[in-house]
Amino acid sequence: KQGRVDMGHGAGGRAMAQLIDEVFARAFANEWLGQGNDAAVLPAPAAGERLVMATDAHVVSPLFFPGGDIGCLSVHGTINDVAVMGARPLYLAASFILEEGFALADLVRIVNSMAAAAREAGVPVVTGDTKVVEAGKGDGVFISTTGVGALPAGRDIGGANARAGDVVIVSGSIGDHGTAILSQRESLAFDTEIVSDTAALHGLIAHLLELVPGVRVMRDPTRGGLATTLNEIAVQSGVGISLEEAAIPVHPQVEAACEFLGLDPLYVANEGKLVVICAAADADAAVSALRAHPLGTEAARIGEVIDDPNHFVQIRTGFGGRRMVDWLSGEQLPRIC
Amino acid sequence: KQGRVDMGHGAGGRAMAQLIDEVFARAFANEWLGQGNDAAVLPAPAAGERLVMATDAHVVSPLFFPGGDIGCLSVHGTINDVAVMGARPLYLAASFILEEGFALADLVRIVNSMAAAAREAGVPVVTGDTKVVEAGKGDGVFISTTGVGALPAGRDIGGANARAGDVVIVSGSIGDHGTAILSQRESLAFDTEIVSDTAALHGLIAHLLELVPGVRVMRDPTRGGLATTLNEIAVQSGVGISLEEAAIPVHPQVEAACEFLGLDPLYVANEGKLVVICAAADADAAVSALRAHPLGTEAARIGEVIDDPNHFVQIRTGFGGRRMVDWLSGEQLPRIC
Ligand SMILES: Nc1ncnc2c1ncn2[C@@H]1O[C@H](COP(=O)(O)OP(=O)(O)OP(=O)(O)O)[C@@H](O)[C@H]1O
Ligand SMILES: Nc1ncnc2c1ncn2[C@@H]1O[C@H](COP(=O)(O)OP(=O)(O)OP(=O)(O)O)[C@@H](O)[C@H]1O
Ligand SMILES: [Mg+2]
Ligand SMILES: [Mg+2]
Ligand SMILES: [Mg+2]
Ligand SMILES: [Mg+2]
Ligand SMILES: [Mg+2]
Ligand SMILES: [Mg+2]
Numbered sequence: 001k002q003g004r005v006d007m008g009h010g011a012g013g014r015a016m017a018q019l020i021d022e023v024f025a026r027a028f029a030n031e032w033l034g035q036g037n038d039a040a041v042l043p044a045p046a047a048g049e050r051l052v053m054a055t056d057a058h059v060v061s062p063l064f065f066p067g068g069d070i071g072c073l074s075v076h077g078t079i080n081d082v083a084v085m086g087a088r089p090l091y092l093a094a095s096f097i098l099e100e101g102f103a104l105a106d107l108v109r110i111v112n113s114m115a116a117a118a119r120e121a122g123v124p125v126v127t128g129d130t131k132v133v134e135a136g137k138g139d140g141v142f143i144s145t146t147g148v149g150a151l152p153a154g155r156d157i158g159g160a161n162a163r164a165g166d167v168v169i170v171s172g173s174i175g176d177h178g179t180a181i182l183s184q185r186e187s188l189a190f191d192t193e194i195v196s197d198t199a200a201l202h203g204l205i206a207h208l209l210e211l212v213p214g215v216r217v218m219r220d221p222t223r224g225g226l227a228t229t230l231n232e233i234a235v236q237s238g239v240g241i242s243l244e245e246a247a248i249p250v251h252p253q254v255e256a257a258c259e260f261l262g263l264d265p266l267y268v269a270n271e272g273k274l275v276v277i278c279a280a281a282d283a284d285a286a287v288s289a290l291r292a293h294p295l296g297t298e299a300a301r302i303g304e305v306i307d308d309p310n311h312f313v314q315i316r317t318g319f320g321g322r323r324m325v326d327w328l329s330g331e332q333l334p335r336i337c
Numbered sequence: 338k339q340g341r342v343d344m345g346h347g348a349g350g351r352a353m354a355q356l357i358d359e360v361f362a363r364a365f366a367n368e369w370l371g372q373g374n375d376a377a378v379l380p381a382p383a384a385g386e387r388l389v390m391a392t393d394a395h396v397v398s399p400l401f402f403p404g405g406d407i408g409c410l411s412v413h414g415t416i417n418d419v420a421v422m423g424a425r426p427l428y429l430a431a432s433f434i435l436e437e438g439f440a441l442a443d444l445v446r447i448v449n450s451m452a453a454a455a456r457e458a459g460v461p462v463v464t465g466d467t468k469v470v471e472a473g474k475g476d477g478v479f480i481s482t483t484g485v486g487a488l489p490a491g492r493d494i495g496g497a498n499a500r501a502g503d504v505v506i507v508s509g510s511i512g513d514h515g516t517a518i519l520s521q522r523e524s525l526a527f528d529t530e531i532v533s534d535t536a537a538l539h540g541l542i543a544h545l546l547e548l549v550p551g552v553r554v555m556r557d558p559t560r561g562g563l564a565t566t567l568n569e570i571a572v573q574s575g576v577g578i579s580l581e582e583a584a585i586p587v588h589p590q591v592e593a594a595c596e597f598l599g600l601d602p603l604y605v606a607n608e609g610k611l612v613v614i615c616a617a618a619d620a621d622a623a624v625s626a627l628r629a630h631p632l633g634t635e636a637a638r639i640g641e642v643i644d645d646p647n648h649f650v651q652i653r654t655g656f657g658g659r660r661m662v663d664w665l666s667g668e669q670l671p672r673i674c
Contacts, residue, residue: 006668012560012606013665017569036573037495038418038556039391041488045381051388054376055430055483057468081375093392095481097434129481131394133672137476144432144466146392146483151378158374219375223349232354236373269349328350331343335470 005102010132023108024096024128027115032091032126040126042091045150052149054081059142061335063110065184067176067196068271070143071114076200076271077222077337078147079121083202084218084274086157086209087149092118094145095129099138110141121200123147155209161216162237166305167283171204171274171290172197172298173249174226175265178336179257188260192253199272204295208276211289217277220270222337224328227266229275230313231327240308243315243325247302266315267328269336277305342439347469360445361433361465364452369428369463377463379428382487391418392483398672400447400477402521404513404533405608407480408451413537413608414559414674415484416458420539421555421611423494423546424486429455431482432466436475447478458537460484492546496573498553503642504620505578508541508611508627509534509635510586511563512602515673516594525597529590536609541632545613548626554614557607559674561665564603566612567650568664577645580652580662584639603652604665606673614642 008015025033032040045051058074068076075092082089094114098107118125176197183194201220209215217237221229226248230241250258250265258265272295278286283301290296303315313325345352362370369377382388395411405413412429419426431451435444455462513534520531538557546552554574558566563585567578587595587602595602609632615623620638627633640652650662 007671008666008668010560010672011665011668011670012562012673013565013667015666015668016560017664035495036497037422039389039422039424039484039486041422041424041495042388042390044386044388044487047384049381051379051381051428051485052376053379053428053430053464053483053485055432055464055481056466057432057434057481059434059468059470085374085376085378087376087378091388091390093390093483095392095394095483097394097396097479097481127390127392129393131396131672133396133476133479136473139470139474142434142470142479144392144394144434144481144483146390146430146432146481147376148388148390148485149376150381158372158378160373223347223353225349228350327354328348329345329352330350331345331348331352333348334344335347335468336349 003104005098005100005132007100007132010130016130020130023111027111028125030124032124042126048153049150052082052085052087052151054078055146057142057144058337059335060337062184063140065196066180066193068198069110069113071110072117073198073271074143074145075114075117076198078145079123079200079202080220082147082149083205084220085151086155087151089123089147089149089202091148092123092125092145093127094125094143097138097142098132099140100132100135102140157215157218159217159233159236162233162239162277162305164239164305164307165280166216166277167280167301168241168303169276169286170300170302171296173251174270174273175250175254175258175268177271178268178333179254181336182261183257190253190257194253194257197270197272199295201274204293207293208289212278212282212286214282215276215278219275221273221275222269225267225269227325228328234311234313240306240311241303241313242306243303245315245317247300249298249300266325340441342435342437342469344437344469347467353467357467360448364448365462367461369461379463385490386487389419389422389424389486389488391415394479394481395674396479396672397674399521402533403517403530405535406447406450408447409454410535410608411480411482412451412454413535415482416460416537416539417557419484419486420542421557422488423492424488426460426484426486426539428485429460429462429482430464431462431480434475434479435469436477437469437472439477494552494555496554496570499570499574499576499614499642501576501642501644502617503553503614504617504638505640506613506623506638508633510588511607511610512587512591512595512605514608515605515670516591518673519598520594527590527594531590531594534607534609536632538611541630544630545626549615549619549623551619552613552615556612558610558612559606562604562606564662565665571648571650577643577648578640578650579643580640582652582654584637586635586637603662
């Protein structure tokens, strides 16, 4: 039992208090978590700002993958959902479901990665929870994170705001995260290792909004990939979207891995990419703003918003053909995040 | 596969969107969730108020128990952690980890119970997430909830505020929740069914604070029970606590069940009870305020805060004896919430 999670770590007594002190509180160390009460008391957003709130459970398997692990992923993912609304992420809550027998050394590694990601992003984990389930009733560790942010007055960004004539931009290459996970899972070794793009996007977004405050839609194309994200936006905005296949950045090793695995990169999850839709007049400025930031160097204009009563997403292929790009169906990529 | 959760429900495509629409969004129906974006945009607390944030994962087993289920429990538990700080609970986020094969009918029942609890409490679920893990990697459903609330200026309630001479009060009988769960788990039938006390306490708390604004400490004695909660407070405040055993309300059927199960009610989890510590001069007013509310009819003064450099909790037993009341140790009550 030494060095492993046991049921006592979730029972609410001394063993749990010790685990929280020595692993979680030590790593996340900040004044809010240090209050040690049932809830954290925090400065509210500035006058006139609105609150923004998002949550994601993380069940990625394997827990460690090229470019990251479930810990930093759970920080990045929730920060990104707050940030794409145009909000400043302020605070994170984190709840852990540990499986009995999970190695404490792995837990420490994950929590430290999470703490490092939170510190780098400047968004502290201010409150948490720790539960333990019996061996065979969980899978190592699941982490749910919830983020709260502040949205400046007058800012209105959301999936319903796209209009015909707008331009669709992506902040970089697609398919990296999902392909990295799948390669790891299938123990595939490619010539060039595929690395997850997991990253917090609020810095990139702040830079973009400073130069192009009129951005209409932002979304992080996670589960379901770019294809599904654009379909969601098309339905929400009541428009169609037309893409240029040749313009969509895909790393050659991702292209090759997807071919090998029978996947279409358009449907593969990303964890550090941003879809931006803005007025045509703003498009060049938006692409340059993104490219000027380390997380957006491969940003590209990939299509446009069109009138379409069916709210379809379509793509112009290399040979001048066209095909429909439907929502992801089925279950091709389980437990990708 | 009909009528059961499958991996596709967590893949991020059409099946997930349909599950969210037909089960979650339909039950939680509110304008914030209806925005349908990556994060909910919400009115912020009033000027001068602070934010309060708490999170809990819920892994209770069994999922349904006398007096409640994992759904309403996950709403009550998080509302209570926000409310015991003296804050008005405003919003909930909820993330679900579903096990492949889980019956959709059970999921619907749980989500409806959660939605009813949220509606009754006036605290909407404004954002959510849905993941699915393979059969054998979860246990039906785990639910993490995060609550955000608003704390009025000047209010300072917390575990570090108890002072020697203060009075310790509990809002009602202890041990009901944990005993209800264990009876269900062991298929014990007692003469009188033991029912969980799961309830949202923010109404009771608002009523108390109106009449006794100077309350110093409030906490919900969940995992670890009353004994562990008081030990936490004793350490945080740097005091000792002395209890009167005869004054602590325990329902006779809970007493009997605990005897049968070899448990001490002091260590059994509660999900609708409140510990209050206030100045001696406020104690009578606090007890009457609690008793005047339907959730506090059995409120009682159970002990006092004393000077003790060891920060011990001790209890005076029926025969004039005294014993120490330590923190919960070990793992007597796994997966109680
Ligand atoms: N994994 C964690 N990371 C960071 N902080 C944590 C973690 N788990 C618990 N905490 C913090 O430890 C303190 C005690 O948490 P605990 O879950 O016991 O409180 P609670 O929610 O009131 O009780 P319960 O979970 O039994 O309802 C809180 O301040 C909480 O924020
Ligand atoms: N169980 C649920 N209950 C209520 N709303 C939910 C639930 N699951 C998802 N939602 C809502 O559905 C929308 C889409 O959720 P989704 O999880 O796909 O978004 P995301 O977090 O941006 O993507 P990902 O989880 O892949 O990172 C959001 O508005 C979210 O609040
Ligand atoms: Mg609590
Ligand atoms: Mg997300
Ligand atoms: Mg907790
Ligand atoms: Mg998102
Ligand atoms: Mg709690
Ligand atoms: Mg999500």
